[in-house]
Amino acid sequence: MSSTGQPGTRAVRIGSLIVGEGPAVVFAGRPSPAPQADGRVDAPPDGCRVSLARLRPEDRHDAVAAARAVWDGPLLVEPGSADDLPAVAAHADGVIVSAGDAGDAGDAGDKALVRTAARLGLPLVVRRGPASVDEWLAAAAACLDAGAAGVVLCEDGVRAADGHLSVDLGLARAARERGGHPVLVSPGDDAGLAAAVVAAGADGLWLDEDAPAGHAEAAREAVVVVGALVREERPAGIPAARGAIDRADAALAVILERRAALAGVVQRLKPVGGFAGRDLERERRIVAAMARRAPRLGEARLAPIMKAVIESGLHLAEEARSASGENGREHSPEDRPAGTAGAQALAGGRQDHD
Template sequence: MSSTLERHAVAVGELLVGEGPAVVIGGRVSLRAHRGQVDAREVLRERAALVEPFSAAELPAIAELADAVVVGAAWTRDIPLVRAASGLGLPVVVERRSSASMEEWLMLADYCAAEGDGRVILCERGRLDLGLMRAARAASGRPVLADVSQDVGLSAAAVAAGADGLIVDGGPERDLTGESGRTGGAGRSGVIGTYKGAGVADPVRGAARGFVRAEDLADGLVARLQVGPTADQAPVPGQAEARRVAEEAVTIVGALIRHETPATLPECREAIDRVDAALATLLERRVELAGTVQRLKPVGGFAGRDADREHALVVAMARRAPTLGEALLAPIMNAIIEAGLHLSEQRGRE
């Protein structure tokens, strides 16, 4: 555990943010809407993951009932409150003010780390600039969260851009300062690569670097993770549905993007489960495409198999999976192709 924490991973309750799988965090609570007129303990009642204070008077309750304190985007310039929140002895989640540059964001994070015990997490919220978020993570070495509460359809894009966790609070939140978490209807085309370029040829590689727009991601994966229309066309989904979408994103996209080094057998099995979920999603997509091929080919079914193309496919896959190599990949791909053909024939008879 110590070697992991040295790489700036931060524990928030039972979740480790920054290494291993991406996580989903629910329960961001802002006390600002109450403007100090309600006892913080009455609002919280029970333990919450992330809590944003309105004033220093609420910090004792937050220290008792929160897993982390939030330095909110609406008041990052309130230095006395920032200093007091940072000194609580809790992890500090530093949100970026919408007009703040990356340098300003990271300077504030460094200040919070110096005033506290060093456990600082960056958080991009509001109209998400996921390319900038990715760059901030690389420049600072600190873990980053993306608050997708206002457009959960960006969950997959956020994980692909390198988010170590997603915040989902299940509905719109607007405090009385006028700061809003709304994304402005970004939907699937929300920004993921505005920082230092966008639009690379290989969407998966590009996503790993953070230089690809959301619409350039693998359409099958992102479509599977969407919740109906984009945010400017439909209400924000309920908390249970939003959390499901976020969890699908950290599971499926995370399996493709995030490198894991599990240290225990349970952790290893959990990592395998995530990879298998991604495999199942891709296999389902492949079967759909294989069915389309069968409808387009003049000779379909098993009679239409192209041995040269199948061999070329195995050779190309072996370059991406050299540990398996052609010898082991060939029977695997043959089984996948045959399963698709059997399903196509079965559907043809129905």
């Protein structure tokens, strides 16, 4: 994996979803239409999955059909035996297999199941389990040799004796770089780790089938906000480009909200806060530092942007102070720099200030 995106990865199509190209994706169990306590309905994941090994053999075909009936998006199915493959072929967009079953350590029956599943011509998601990187990649190669339409690796973690799910991001990164396959990673039992998974460069999040309500929403937020900062995208059309812009705007909104909150703290700590206490030299340094990270925009274009950001934060801080009764005095127009003078100051001009 790479924190800068997907170069070198062979993207895999699962139904209508492309894994390994564009934004990271979220796979979970079947979507639930049940609203949360506040009446909201969780945003659906990008793809869903069903594990048939958990069900009685006589219930498996109906379970796959039922999942497809309520979900028309990408559907992954993990067969429990070769008898499940007709239902998989009829309803699924991809097959889930275990690296241990596909590799040299698997018994003859498990290997035969994986080979037969690969011959369905669907993409395969290869779960690592306790396999090493070499065993994992060997299993992926065996699936491709058997006819799979593509392979996605899945670092689903290993559950310890105490019940804790341990996920190895470093190992997933190594497998992605060596094999060139997209990688899905489980955030474990803590939805808060979804951001770490996306920041590490995973191509998608693999949520537990029984994940509590809200985990898919947390994963989606990580994909949008964190992914916009660390994941490279090369949209080929207008809808994809607008989607990427929307994700960048969402991340920008979160950053602006946080900046405004921190600026409010500074205003409370300064001897003279608000517009009267502006430090224009610091504002110039802020613009210069930002220009080093955004050279195409440069200081001239960043200056009016940051002027608006800073003054919005100052207005917010003054409104909060007035509302809390700390200082109800309204600043006079003389306390506030004129728009033209303020823009000149941010662009490098001189202006006296307190």
